[in-house]
Amino acid sequence: MLEKIVRSLRQLLGLRPTERETRERTLEALNLMRQEGHSASEAAELAGTTTKSMRRYLGDALEQDGRRLRASRGDRLYRELKVLTTEGTKVVGVRGSGQASLISQHANAVRQYLATGQTGALAPFAGRTIAGLAFETDPTAIEEHWRRGELDWEDLYGGTD
Numbered sequence: 001m002l003e004k005i006v007r008s009l010r011q012l013l014g015l016r017p018t019e020r021e022t023r024e025r026t027l028e029a030l031n032l033m034r035q036e037g038h039s040a041s042e043a044a045e046l047a048g049t050t051t052k053s054m055r056r057y058l059g060d061a062l063e064q065d066g067r068r069l070r071a072s073r074g075d076r077l078y079r080e081l082k083v084l085t086t087e088g089t090k091v092v093g094v095r096g097s098g099q100a101s102l103i104s105q106h107a108n109a110v111r112q113y114l115a116t117g118q119t120g121a122l123a124p125f126a127g128r129t130i131a132g133l134a135f136e137t138d139p140t141a142i143e144e145h146w147r148r149g150e151l152d153w154e155d156l157y158g159g160t161d
Helices: 009-013 017-036 040-047 051-061 097-116 120-125 139-147
Strands: 062-065 068-071 078-085 088-095
Touching: 009 078, 017 040, 017 051, 017 068, 040 051, 040 068, 051 062, 051 068, 078 097, 088 097, 097 120, 097 139
Parallel strands: none
Antiparallel strands: 062 068, 078 088
16 A cells, blocks of 8 residues: 655645545544544544545554554644634644644634633733744634634635645
């Protein structure tokens, strides 16, 4: 089986559109394993992919533990994710699960603010940047982006077309 591990924008752009879609589903499955504790087969089914595709696109982000396939603690895979910045919603390329997790935590903080009106979850992101862009933490700006429908994304993955 030919691996399709993507660690850069150049490699991502080298994939055919169907390969990119499959890869995005495998990243979703990896997230389900890490965040929600699903087994590889459960995560694959929920994400609309297979464990074979997961092995092909995720490489060492997965570990074999006896007969079980487990998510490694981290990875260096390239991802394009949506993030709310002081310049608006942007798609940024990040390398590694650590940066992807930071974007996810910020998105959760924004959602929490919009649901509760409490700004506490936004505070850790004040003055922080990702890919050279500052995370948006101003409640007024967040509400304006929400009113314009800019925060109604289905998921964080931006995708390169």
